[in-house]
Amino acid sequence: MNYSTAIIILGHGSPVSKANNTLHEVAKSVKEKGSYDIVQPAFLQFEHPDFSEAVDLLVKQGAKKIVVHPYFLYMGSHVTKDLPFEIGTAEKKYPNLEFLLAPHLGYHEKLIDVAIERIESISEFRISNVDLKSQIVNQHPIEAESFKIIGGQLDESRFDAMELPIVKRLVHTTADFEYADLVRFGNNAIEAGIDAISRGADIITDVRMVEVGISRERFNKFGGQIRCFVADADVIAQAQKDNITKTAAAMQKALGYMDSSIVVIGNAPTALLKLIKMIKEEKARPAVVIGVPVGFVGAEESKEELMKLDLPYISIKGKKGGSTVAVAIVNALLMMAEGKHAHP
Numbered sequence: 001m002n003y004s005t006a007i008i009i010l011g012h013g014s015p016v017s018k019a020n021n022t023l024h025e026v027a028k029s030v031k032e033k034g035s036y037d038i039v040q041p042a043f044l045q046f047e048h049p050d051f052s053e054a055v056d057l058l059v060k061q062g063a064k065k066i067v068v069h070p071y072f073l074y075m076g077s078h079v080t081k082d083l084p085f086e087i088g089t090a091e092k093k094y095p096n097l098e099f100l101l102a103p104h105l106g107y108h109e110k111l112i113d114v115a116i117e118r119i120e121s122i123s124e125f126r127i128s129n130v131d132l133k134s135q136i137v138n139q140h141p142i143e144a145e146s147f148k149i150i151g152g153q154l155d156e157s158r159f160d161a162m163e164l165p166i167v168k169r170l171v172h173t174t175a176d177f178e179y180a181d182l183v184r185f186g187n188n189a190i191e192a193g194i195d196a197i198s199r200g201a202d203i204i205t206d207v208r209m210v211e212v213g214i215s216r217e218r219f220n221k222f223g224g225q226i227r228c229f230v231a232d233a234d235v236i237a238q239a240q241k242d243n244i245t246k247t248a249a250a251m252q253k254a255l256g257y258m259d260s261s262i263v264v265i266g267n268a269p270t271a272l273l274k275l276i277k278m279i280k281e282e283k284a285r286p287a288v289v290i291g292v293p294v295g296f297v298g299a300e301e302s303k304e305e306l307m308k309l310d311l312p313y314i315s316i317k318g319k320k321g322g323s324t325v326a327v328a329i330v331n332a333l334l335m336m337a338e339g340k341h342a343h344p
Contacts, residue, residue, distance in 0.1 A: 006038045006063040007031075008054050011071045012078065013043030020047045026071060038063075044078055044086075051086040052093075059094060069102040073111075079104050112212045146172055154180060162190045166314070166332045173328040182317045189288050189312035190333070193262060196287035197337040200224045202261040203330065204254045204286075206247045206271040206293075210264055213327030218334040229253045247271035251278070258284040265291045266326025269298030276305050288312040290329050292321035 009030060011023040023041045031039035038061065042054035049057060058066055068087065070079050087099050105111065150171050159167050163185055170179040200223035205211045211228040219226065229235050229250040239249040247268035254263075255278060263286045265272045272291045278284040291306045292315060293299045303315045314329055 004062065005065045005067065006040060006058040006061070007036055007067045007069065008040050008042050008051070008058070009069050009071050010042050010044065010051060010083065013046040013050075015046045017047070023071060044082055051083075052090060055090045055094070055097075059097065063097070065098040065100065067100045067102055070104040072104045073106070075104060075106065109208060109212055112209065116213065116215070150177075153177060162336070165336065166190070166329055169328045169332045170325060173324055176320075179316065179320070179325070182320060184307060184313070184315045184317055186307060186309075186313045186315070187311060189314045190336070192288045192312035193290075193314070193333040194337045194340060196260065196262050197222050197224070197333060198340060201287055202227055202257055204228070204251075204257060204261050204263045205326075206230065206250065206265040207267045207323060209323040210266045210326050210330075213323065213331075214264075215331050215334055218331070218338060222337065227254060227257055244274075245270040248274040251275050255284055258286055260285070260287050262287055262330075263289045263291075264326050264330055265289070265293055266321065266323035267293055269293045269295065269302040272302040272306060273298070276302070276309065279309060279311065286311070288314070290314045290326055292316045292325045292329070294320060294322035294325075 007030070009023060009027045011020075011026075014020055020043065023043070027039045027041040030036065038058070040049075040054050040058055042049050042051050044051065055066065068083070070083055072079050083101075087101070091097065091099065147168060150168055154168070154171065154177065156164055158180070163183075166185075167180050167183060170183060171177055197219075202224045203214065203219070203226045205214075205226065205228045207230055208228055211226055214226055216226075230246050232250070232253065235249045235253050236246055238244075238252070239246045242249065245268060247265075248270040251263075251271050251274040258278070263275060265275065272293055275284065275286075275289065275291075279286075289306060289309075289311065291303055291313060293302060296319060299321065300317075300319050303317065303321070306313050306315055307317075316325060
């Protein structure tokens with residue numbers, strides 16, 4: 001049977017034969033769910049068919065057009081150099097054959113959901129209310145070994161029993177011990193965060209990446225809602241009208257939900273500065289602010305302003321931070337809140 005359009009799902013390839021079965025399964029599922037006529041897996045290394053062999057197979061089946069999807073997470077040399085070379089070589093061999101290049105996997109919110117599902121499928125965590133140190137049940141061996149290494153290199157005496165679980169999780173998330181020196185806890189922030197979670201407070205985030213990273217399984221036990229307005233049409237319109245960032249406009253929209261909530265800013269210094277302005281104007285009084293934006297423009301300055309406020313905050317001194325750091329802090333607080341309820 002001949003097909004005018006075909007799809008190649010291109011993977012790296014492994015010298016371990018069984019490891020390549022995954023790409024065959026992906027190609028089969030894409031074919032079925034996408035209702036495509038033909039989907040051909042191909043490999044850049046170690047396994048057959050390679051790209052040129054896959055093209056030959058499809059041409060023999062009558063393909064006039066080939067859509068190539070690089071099944072790669074990162075924009076590395078395979079995507080930017082190797083694949084264009086392979087396509088160029090094939091075009092010279094088959095000058096009448098049309099190639100269309102689909103984007104590589106890259107960042108996508110659905111991949112975040114999959115990652116969270118994978119993570120939460122292997123472990124459950126419980127924090128003892130006696131000392132609030134990490135007591136991990138059914139912990140994955142790799143994670144257990146990681147925390148063992150962290151404990152061996154970290155001077156735990158520098159932190160109290162409530163700070164230590166957060167510090168360890170920050171180091172574990174970033175693989176960077178400098179976070180132990182940079183993290184700041186202000187005005188009983190940990191206690192305020194645990195209390196807010198326990199009474200069902202909402203969480204307001206600056207970006208979707210923070211929103212989707214928070215453990216819904218844990219958070220949903222307490223009855224609050226996670227709110228992120230950055231992609232709302234009215235927020236985008238307001239940002240354009242006022243010539244401000246979408247994250248700053250999203251903080252403005254969140255004002256009606258702000259009091260006694262937990263505000264988590266992991267990406268945008270402009271969102272943190274907008275929040276600080278509303279707090280100083282006494283328009284908002286969140287229960288706690290987790291402000292850890294990252295970057296070279298405004299991040300350090302916005303966090304310095306946060307740490308001057310007379311309200312509970314958790315922050316990271318300097319330019320470091322980010323959405324993953326914010327998520328690590330929130331999820332650590334959720335585990336502590338779980339422990340508090342499990343051991344009242």
